Amino acid sequence: MSGRRIIVALTLVVFGASAVGFSAGRPSRPRPVGYVATQGEVRVDRHPAPSGTAVFAGDVITTGAGSVAEVSFFSGAAATLSENGEFSIAPAAAVPSVRLARGTMALRNAGREPAEVGVGGAIVIMRGEAGFPAIGRIAFGGRTARIWADRGHVEIHHRGTSRLVSPGKSYRFEAGMPQAAGQTAGKVTNAIPQETVQHPGQTAQLPLNVNDSVVWEDTVRTLGTGRVRIALTDGSVLNVGARSTMRIVKHDAQSQQTEIEMQLGKLRGQVVKLARPGASFQVRTPTAVIGVVGTIFLVDVLQDVTRVMCLEGALNVRNINPNIPGERTLRPGEQTSVQAGQAPGPVTSTTSPQVAEELNLTNAGEVPSPDLVKFGEFPQPGAITPPAAPAAGVQVGATAMNAASAAGSGLSAVVAGVGISRAADARDEGAQAAAAAATAVAANESATDAATGAANAATGLTNGIQTVLEQISPGGGECVCL
Incomplete structure (x- = not known):
């Protein structure tokens, strides 16, 4: 993979053990927030990404025609992106958080913390209820966004208001911000x-x-x-x-x-x-x-x-x-x-x-x-040198993942230690891009119909990766505009 080396180390640990940290006293290095499963042409920060690639806060995931990517967060959430889509993982977010720039995605959150999706000036918050995961879909065509609630708690914050979306229903709204681009x-x-x-x-x-x-x-x-x-x-x-x-x-x-x-x-x-x-x-x-x-x-x-x-x-x-x-x-x-x-x-x-x-x-x-x-003396501009850029080097993170047993006999512990080594020049550039959430793509009036069609197509695309998404209803339900 150009610009990236993937080092995968399998480690046996006790189920439920915490991820191994770095030695005490040293500055913490970036740790992966999850990994991506891919089908077709999928890129992470513009680099081809095979299944199993670790993803970090700030990474940008894009899919080509007929392709699909699913990011599994170690928190228990999973975000599936359909073809010709793009979303970024928010840097240093307290909860799993992505920003959808274009296309259609499905989100499943089985973790204890809420998961967030930024889209067109709105924030969509999803959390499970009564031990069941929250499941929803989001489509964005650059001007119009639509959110489908399939299960659990789905909440929309938009233009100073918040609304709950009942399971089986959907909401559509004009993004407002991108159309003024x-x-x-x-x-x-x-x-x-x-x-x-x-x-x-x-x-x-x-x-x-x-x-x-x-x-x-x-x-x-x-x-x-x-x-x-x-x-x-x-x-x-x-x-x-x-x-x-x-x-x-x-x-x-x-x-x-x-x-x-x-x-x-x-x-x-x-x-x-x-x-x-x-x-x-x-x-x-x-x-x-x-x-x-x-x-x-x-x-x-x-x-x-x-x-x-x-x-x-x-x-x-x-x-x-x-x-x-x-x-x-x-x-x-x-x-x-x-x-x-x-x-x-x-x-x-x-x-x-x-x-x-x-x-x-x-x-x-x-x-x-x-x-x-009045706040102090100013030397000539540039007299104070800005802080040095973070040193590049091997970035190693270790974490544990739980997977459902195919036989339905419970949970088995699967632990994958994932490390990524990035070259100094790529990391220096990546430090700037890591925090940048991709902006929405301008679209014409036909984006509304395209986004709706893409949302229904996302259900079929994601079945091969996340079987739980089979429960998502393709129709969406009643739509109320914000």
Whole structure:
């Protein structure tokens, strides 16, 4: 497999034992979250993937014509992707979480934790009930999404509302966000090279230069020591630090509705006053949701933790998982952190050296404005070297899987230790792409019918891989539009 070596080691352990970790005192390395079973042309991060390939947080799985892929998570969930589809595994998510960019998928969750699917600006949450797994299907054609509930608890969070989908019924909604792709969100005013932009519905990463416009659903990446400053159309400003990935989900200056996905790295925001009814400026990371009341804030996104600082105004911070209670409100000079699967940590005070360093690390060559200078001295842009990129090397994870006995005599323990060694150059590039969730593909009005047809076809495609999906009804049931 180009760019990947697969090392499979079979190890005998006691049923139910925990996965073997690394030696104490050493930084933890990425561990696989599951493995993929494949039929036909299936790729993981653009590389051909035979059955048994380990998958990691941030990986992107794509299928070709007549192909199917099933990702079995060690948590007990399984996501099956039909032909010509694409989804990404969320980085550092507290629960099994994928983002469907196009096509049709079926999700079965037999684990104790809920499983999530992001699609077209909505979040679908599935959990089993009374010891039975939750089963559902999702189709997305770039503009219209439809969710079928076949068994268990299926819940949709969309545009500030949540709805339960009863078994045997389906819901269809206009995605809203992708259909606005192409609408201008702002432009680049300062940059320290090198930056790229990935436009919605495209896979190419194009150079991003000063005076270039950015649009809804654009994904901006800074490479090496690159940094970029983007002025939004409402007057707000976003500064993206080195080795960072940010997606502008939407920015509507008229309604003052803004949603930013900060997938990796550093972000500084200076937000104009939100005066309109229903105005919202929200930053989402793999572990946190940050509601910006105003006006200056700093966010640092690592693999499994998000650090948030408030310089002016106020911030409301909670875990990305809506099932995890707890919210912190930050005032000027306060900070908190949000780890995967946990409520925000205690609020502590920032220090002047901390703030000055973070401001410098997000400076893109601009002359600091007076409202920033008061927080500390600014050396010449680039004087502070960004943190070094993570060292590449052998990444080894060990975990245990349970499989149902074919004879129906119970569960047998099957333990597979899976390791992946990635070359340094591929890993450096992968560190940027690992946290990037693929954006939805623009589609025409016929996508609704195509998505519905694809959903029914998914049932047949998945039978060969996951026999439990035979219980999925192809008709879907009554459809109620959101």
